Amino acid sequence: MNEIATTEVLTADGKPDPLHEAQLEIRHLKDTISAIREELEQHRFESQKLVQKSTADAHNEIVQLKETAAALRDEMETLQFKKNESVQQAVSASADEITQLKDTAAALRDQIEKVRFDKDEAVQQSVSSASTEIVQLKEAIGTLRDELDLIKFNYEDKIQTMERAHRDETTQLHDTIAVLREKMEKVGG
Numbered sequence: 001m002n003e004i005a006t007t008e009v010l011t012a013d014g015k016p017d018p019l020h021e022a023q024l025e026i027r028h029l030k031d032t033i034s035a036i037r038e039e040l041e042q043h044r045f046e047s048q049k050l051v052q053k054s055t056a057d058a059h060n061e062i063v064q065l066k067e068t069a070a071a072l073r074d075e076m077e078t079l080q081f082k083k084n085e086s087v088q089q090a091v092s093a094s095a096d097e098i099t100q101l102k103d104t105a106a107a108l109r110d111q112i113e114k115v116r117f118d119k120d121e122a123v124q125q126s127v128s129s130a131s132t133e134i135v136q137l138k139e140a141i142g143t144l145r146d147e148l149d150l151i152k153f154n155y156e157d158k159i160q161t162m163e164r165a166h167r168d169e170t171t172q173l174h175d176t177i178a179v180l181r182e183k184m185e186k187v188g189g
Contacts, residue, residue, distance in 0.1 A: 018162060022155035029148045036144065040137045047130030051123055058119030065112045069105065076101045 009020040079101070083094035 018155070019159055022152075022159065025155070026148075026152060029144075029151070033141065033144060033148070036137070036141060040134070040141070043130070043133060043137065047126065047133075050126050051130075054119065054123045054126060058116070058123070061115060061119070062112065065108070065115065069108055069112070072101070072105060072108065076105070 009017040076098070079097060080094070083097065
């Protein structure tokens with residue numbers, strides 16, 4: 001965040017210049033908003049990165065599980081072919097083994113679906129969490145904007161009041177000078 005110069009600018013009567021102070025305050029608030037925006041962008045980037053990593057991990061695991069299932073299917077087909085060659089003797093043993101392999105394949109499919117579901121749920125939770133955080137950050141920015149607008153309005157109102165008082169004082173001084181001038185002319189004239 002940028003550092004703001006804290007040197008006070010003084011008016012002719014030695015008091016701090018309210019306009020300068022208001023400008024410093026506004027500059028400070030703008031810097032704060034900018035920092036908040038940068039933080040929000042960083043959070044968005046990290047959330048997207050997390051979702052992409054989760055998706056890539058899930059995809060890699062699914063690919064590995066598909067390859068395993070394909071290898072198991074290949075192995076099952078090989079076993080079926082060999083068992084069919086032993087004809088009558090191996091029919092009952094082959095049927096049992098085929099049933100076991102089908103159960104294994106079904107169990108693997110169930111496991112793949114469970115892993116896929118768990119990964120999808122994790123991604124959805126990550127996205128939901130990031131969305132909630134983004135909404136909260138937007139609300140915070142809105143609140144800060146409202147506060148900034150209120151501060152700006154108050155400072156502008158103070159400046160107008162001071163300018164009005166200065167004009168009134170200047171008018172009074174001009175009137176006093178005119179009266180004194182008339183008195184001097186009467187005395188001197």
